[in-house]
Amino acid sequence: MTGWSRIEGRAVALAQENVDTDQLIPARFMSVPRSEGYGRFLLHDARQDDAAHVLNRHSEARVLVSRRNFGSGSSREAAVYALVDFGIRAVFAPSFGDIFAGNAVNNGLLPARLPQAQVEALLAKIGTGDCAACVDxxxxxxxxxxxxxxxxxxxVWQQKLVNGWDDIDLTAQHKEQITAFRAARFLAHEWALPKT
Amino acid sequence: MRITITGALGAGVTAKDLALHWIAKLGADGARGHAIEYAGEAVRGLSIEGRLTLCNLSIEGGGRLGLVAPDQVTFDYLKGRNFAPKGAAWDAAVADWKLLHSDPDAGFDREVAVDAAPIAPTVTWGTSPEEALPITARVPDPATMSGGKQAQARAALDYMGLEAGMPLESVAVDQVFIGSCTNGRIEDLRLAAKVLAGRQAKVPGLVSPGSAQVKKQAEAEGLAQIFTRAGLEWADAGCSMCVGMNGDLVEAGKRCASSTNRNFKGRQGRGARTHLMSPAMVAAAALTGHLADVRPYLEGRS
Known part of the structure; x- marks a missing residue:
């Protein structure tokens, strides 16, 4: 994955709390290969129900502003794929689902926390339109x-996003220590050794 | 973060009710940023199955994970199971596991205490697990809520097709589902079967055991037969109707009493209306055709 340090683009607002992973991408689309792109599934049902949905009107949006607990729900990484493939690079909200936020950073999507008052002010300002945004x-x-x-x-998240690293990239940097720990651990806890 | 649950759960009140209760109290992001250790008398009193349900639902409260320190209940559960250490290795393992508890003077970023005694069987009325209430309550009025909560509750009631002020027990359901990683374990099936034995469901429903092993065990114990005699369908293990997979869908506008973990919009199918509750409560909903307090249906059944 390629990292990034700075983006400029359009921002839109999603004035909802608890935008969960099932809304971000309904489960029925998850058997589609990622190579086909998940952008069209982003908030699929909400966008289908409402032709004037903000994401239907602003397909070039790169930044999303939303309310508390964005990305709550499951470990469904496809929720992040849908945002990223749509073109979103940063979500601003007062709080995020923990697992979603971790998945986001592994996939180059910034989950940026802002105080609630600032988010409310932004939501009021952006309304149902869009606006210019720059994130560094x-x-x-x-x-x-x-x-x-x-x-x-x-x-650590900053380092991962800038370099385009995920958890495995970070972990692989400690391969020697991990191998040494594993050997010592099994010596001291023989019962935990996998039986072949 | 430590959640200490004091006292004991009442009859017919399960780990699921306990989880929905604390999530309603602290919010669907109440444990955000935390790993949760569950402690206290009520947690010690839970079986491993109950503890697994409680820990599984940590995510619904925003937590990263949930755990319960191992104790004799844990060791008894593991002993003799597939892949469990045997002989001397077992003793060494137990000695190691006994060290896996928080020190008495351990510090936590957050401490929450919950009293188990007043918790009633709990159901969700909205589209977030935090929108949960005792079955004896009424659908809440968004007008009494503040800010973002009010808009969320209005949208939830609209999606769920509910009116503020109606008793939860008056909400009719179209179908039921028992299963999922949250509540598809053998004890869940035993408790639901205890409610359903010798009785007839008024609405159709699906029972999907949590694993192939649980399926086999439930069939050996005669539970599968209780479900099918009650009029419910006995299915294979899988995610099934929890997430609208493999064709196990709830149709748009239909209402499902479900032992699963998420009542999000569209979770069980596009436009599907999900009410989360314990498997026992799902069984009560199946019998009555509406959300119902399971406690009377357990009376006299040991």
Whole structure:
């Protein structure tokens, strides 16, 4: 995966709480190969029910602003694929589903936390339209709808997003220590050795 | 984060009710950023199956994971199982596992205490697991809520086809589902079968055991027969109707009493209306055709 440090593009608002992984992509689409692209499944049912849905009107959106507990629900990584394949690179919300946020960072999507009051102000400003946005991972600063914002970003997440690393890339950097630990662990806990 | 559950759960009240209760109290993001250790008398009193249900639902409260320190109940459950260490290796394993508890002076980022005694069988009325209430309650009025909650509740009631103020027990269901990783274990099936034995379901439903092993065991114990005699379909193990997989769908606008973990919009099928509850409560809904308190149906059944 390619990393990124700074993006510029359009931002839209999704003024909902608890936008869960089942809404982000209904399970029935998950047997489709990723190579076909998941962007068309993003918020599929909501977009199908409402032709004027904000994502139907702004397919070029790269930044999403939403309410608390965005991405709640399951470990469904396809929810992140749908956002990424649609073109979204950053979601701003007061809080995120934990597992979703981890999946997001593994796939180059920034889950950026902002205080609730700032999110509410942004939602009011953007409304049902769109606006200009600029997000900088290296400084933790963003400008959305003319608002200058500082978002919280874990240093490890920053490193992963900038370099395009996922958990396996990070873990593989400690291969020697892991091998040594494994050997020592099995010596001290022989009962846990897999029986062949 | 530690959630300490004091006291004991009442008769007919299960780990599922306990989980929905604390999630309703703390919110679907109440445990966000935390791994949860469940502790306290009520947790010690749960079987491994019950503890697995409780830990499984940690995600619905926003947690990363849930765990219960191993104790004699854990060791008794594991002993003799497939892949469990045997002989001297068993003793060594138990000695290691006995160390896997929090120190008495351990610090937690967050501590929450919950009293088990007043918890009633609990059902969800909305489209988030936090939208849960005792079965004895009424559908809440969004007008009494604040800010984002109010909009969420209005949207939920609209999707669920419910009116504020109606008693939860008056909500008629079209079908039922017992199964899933949350509540498809042998004890879940035993409890649901206890409610259904010798009785007839008023609505159709599906029972999907949690694994092929559970399926075999349930058939050997005669549980499968109780379900089919009650009018429910006995299916293979799988995610099934929990997530609308393999053709096990709830149709748009239909209402399902479900022992699963997520009542999100469209989870069981497009436009499907899901009410989460314990397998015993699902059995009660099957018998009556509406959301119902299971406790009277367990009376006199040991």
């Amino acid at each position: 991972l290296t400084t933790g600063q963003a400008v959305i709808a003319g608002q200058e914002l500082s978002f919280e970003l874990d240093p």
